Amino acid sequence: MTTINDVAERAGVSPKTVSRVLNDHESVSAKTRDRVRTAMQDLGYQPSAVARSLRSQGSGSVGVLMGDPSGGYHTRVHHALLVACVETGRHLSVDLSEGPIPGWQDRVRAFVRDGGIREMILLPPECDFGPMKELMRELDVRCVLITPTTPDPQFPAIGMDDRAAAREVVEHLFSLGHTRIGHIAGHPDHAASTHRRNGFFEAYAARGLPRPSPELIVQGEFTFKTGLEAAKALLDIDNPPTAIFAANDDMAAATCMEAQRRGLRIPDDLSVVGFDDAPIAGVIWPSLTTIRQPFEQMALRAMQTFAAWNANEGAGKTNTPFLAQHSLVVRESTGPVRTDAPPRRKT
Numbered sequence: 001m002t003t004i005n006d007v008a009e010r011a012g013v014s015p016k017t018v019s020r021v022l023n024d025h026e027s028v029s030a031k032t033r034d035r036v037r038t039a040m041q042d043l044g045y046q047p048s049a050v051a052r053s054l055r056s057q058g059s060g061s062v063g064v065l066m067g068d069p070s071g072g073y074h075t076r077v078h079h080a081l082l083v084a085c086v087e088t089g090r091h092l093s094v095d096l097s098e099g100p101i102p103g104w105q106d107r108v109r110a111f112v113r114d115g116g117i118r119e120m121i122l123l124p125p126e127c128d129f130g131p132m133k134e135l136m137r138e139l140d141v142r143c144v145l146i147t148p149t150t151p152d153p154q155f156p157a158i159g160m161d162d163r164a165a166a167r168e169v170v171e172h173l174f175s176l177g178h179t180r181i182g183h184i185a186g187h188p189d190h191a192a193s194t195h196r197r198n199g200f201f202e203a204y205a206a207r208g209l210p211r212p213s214p215e216l217i218v219q220g221e222f223t224f225k226t227g228l229e230a231a232k233a234l235l236d237i238d239n240p241p242t243a244i245f246a247a248n249d250d251m252a253a254a255t256c257m258e259a260q261r262r263g264l265r266i267p268d269d270l271s272v273v274g275f276d277d278a279p280i281a282g283v284i285w286p287s288l289t290t291i292r293q294p295f296e297q298m299a300l301r302a303m304q305t306f307a308a309w310n311a312n313e314g315a316g317k318t319n320t321p322f323l324a325q326h327s328l329v330v331r332e333s334t335g336p337v338r339t340d341a342p343p344r345r346k347t
Contacts, residue, residue: 010039063117065097072278080295149191157321166199177337182234182241227251231258249274267335286332294324
């Protein structure tokens, strides 16, 4: 699905400029306006009826709580939601979620009250936190859940097939000759961690191969620091893996750093794959092979869901999550398995 981001990139302008063209804003020059409209035509971009309706209604703020705004996942989600709000004439209000610490309910109530928020995006792990969802019902705030563990009949959900994506990663590594593959799992409280680990195992089962030994599965928490510790553990074992699949890009980047610190060449001596296509994936060297989450599609779908829900009480809610389509982005961090033993240097 073509988004406002795609149009902006094609026209060489910002998403905000595309939004101004869509809204016939007088501040855009005729030359820029023509370039944007040509990009729309070339890409077959059609602003959705829902987006046009939202812009005409002048809808208010959509709230979102973020646990770690500096993380790659949250950076991408935040940007995608901002773009979706620009496209649909809304505003995004963001507050820091620090987990179930004393007084969290009062903080959320104040956020909702002071921001005039009637709609909320709940990201992991809040999308699976029962007391948070109960509070949203108490405050009569409509919520869309992003990648929850299980559907909730009260709230629509949007996600992607993490298990299928993880299987695709492992199949890619199999195609390069790797069979001894390490996995750095994500935070144990996040459903995505379980789905990605299960997909990792399912790829082996589909090939009729035995499940990797426990020493090849190391727990992380989606942070660079935990990825670094997990990479050390994997590279210190007597028969280290020839490839490592980390459950997000921050941990994959940490793996690359630790491997290179030991004198290993990527991908000659070790292939590394991440997940999310966070900004770090494209700027480190070598650039990361990773799974690209369709954040823009998910964010726009969330706004469309709110609009449908507002128009018809039952229209926005469904027990079946909307699954956005991921893609495997192959870059420089994966290559054929090395047939001879690479040099090893422990910490």
